[in-house]
Amino acid sequence: MNTTAIGTPTGVRIAERAVAKTSTVPWLSWAGLIASAGIATGVYWDISWHETIGRDSFWTPAHLLIQFGAVIAGLASSYVIFKTTFGRDSAAKQISVNVLGFRGPLGAFILAWGGAAMLTSAPFDDWWHQAYGLDVKIISPPHMLLALGIFGINWGSVFLTVALLNRAGGTERKRLEYLLMATGGFIIVQLMTLKLEWTSRTLQHSAISYLVTVIGLLFMVEALARVTGHRWARTIMTGVYTAFCLLMLWILPLFPAQPKLGPVYQKIDHMVPLPFPVMIMAGAFAVDLLWPRIKNASIWKQSVVGGVAFLAALIAVQWPLATLIMSPAGDNWFFHHNNYPYFAQSNWPDVQHIFLKNEATITAFWVMMGMAFVASVINVWLGLIFGNWLAKVRR
Helix, strand or coil: CCECCCCCEHHHHHHHHHHHHHCCCCHHHHHHHHHHHHHHHHHHHHHHHHHHCCCCCCCCHHHHHHHHHHHHHHHHHHHHHHHHHHCCCHHHHHCCEEECCEEECHHHHHHHHHHHHHHHHHHHHHHHHHHHCCCCCCCCHHHHHHHHHHHHHHHHHHHHHHHHHHHCCHHHHHHHHHHHHHHHHHHHHHHHHHCCCCCCHHHCCCHHHHHHHHCCHHHHHHHHHHHHCCCCHHHHHHHHHHHHHHHHHHHHHHCECCCCCCCCCCCCCECCCCCCCCCHHHHHHHHHHHHHHHCCCCHHHHHHHHHHHHHHHHHHHHHHHHHHHHCHHHCCCCCCCCCCCCCCCCCCHHHHCCCCCCCCCHHHHHHHHHHHHHHHHHHHHHHHHHHHHHCCCCC
16 A cells, blocks of 8 residues: 555545545534533532432432433444444545444544443442442442543543544634543543542642642643644633533522431531632643743653643642632632531531641651652653654544
């Protein structure tokens, strides 16, 4: 087979151009984005439901919304895989991958697996609660299977959109860039939800909170920023997370609700939202501001400048913001600092507005903070490497 100067088979290049002409609407990528958004909303709502009402039934609206995302992802990706495998579109076959005799985009297979894992976790989780009690553990086998399924749907959506992005040009590429950044924003929502225990406002004057925040987050953000090449990619993705969390923070308390489980330590008459979002957008904005000056530097210089700038800006904004939120000035509709789960006891630090010191000494604090800066640099470095690889994905 003839090849081009950059080593891509001519037949594949022709197939890519043919698909580009017939697939101007990346509907499967949109399905992945809708699934990711639905899952993120459902998970946030489900946590709020547990903190407000308790786990009264598997068939809550939040659970159904989470599984709705799995159904969308599973059905849409399965349709594409079967159509590519048994259809007559030779161009689509040439830019697909082969998995156990089936053909389709790599992202479609990841999406299908994620949807199947999530749907499998649903009856497993219901049985687990009936056998071992309500909410005995957050980390349980069915919850971990659910988390892996969500991970599959999120990254299946990324691979789908990246493959389209790398084959597109002009206006179509711009649309795909925003589609990818929106997907990245909802992945950030999922990542930060997993970190809730360690990013609690009571820990935001401790180094551990900042160390946990950057791990994984900067890897994902830098990888997608690298592949999109958009000037403000980091700010847009973290902006999606911030906007989503603020909307949920302000909307959920508008709905009346009461606890159905006990013991009840807090008088609740509305849905309890999750805490005010961490201002990772400040760190992302700082890196985006600096990036034009370092974009042609070595990958290590980019990693050091990007990692240090992100964490320094995050601390500069989040530290005083946490002080404000914990003060009487934070007792308003904007911050909602006086919303607690029904099971929150009066001596809890959150209820008393007390900062916890995770590090026993000032030396331990600075050691942990140093680890946070090192982790930031390493995560940016890994993200840049992975982003360079993602930029080559075409199937």
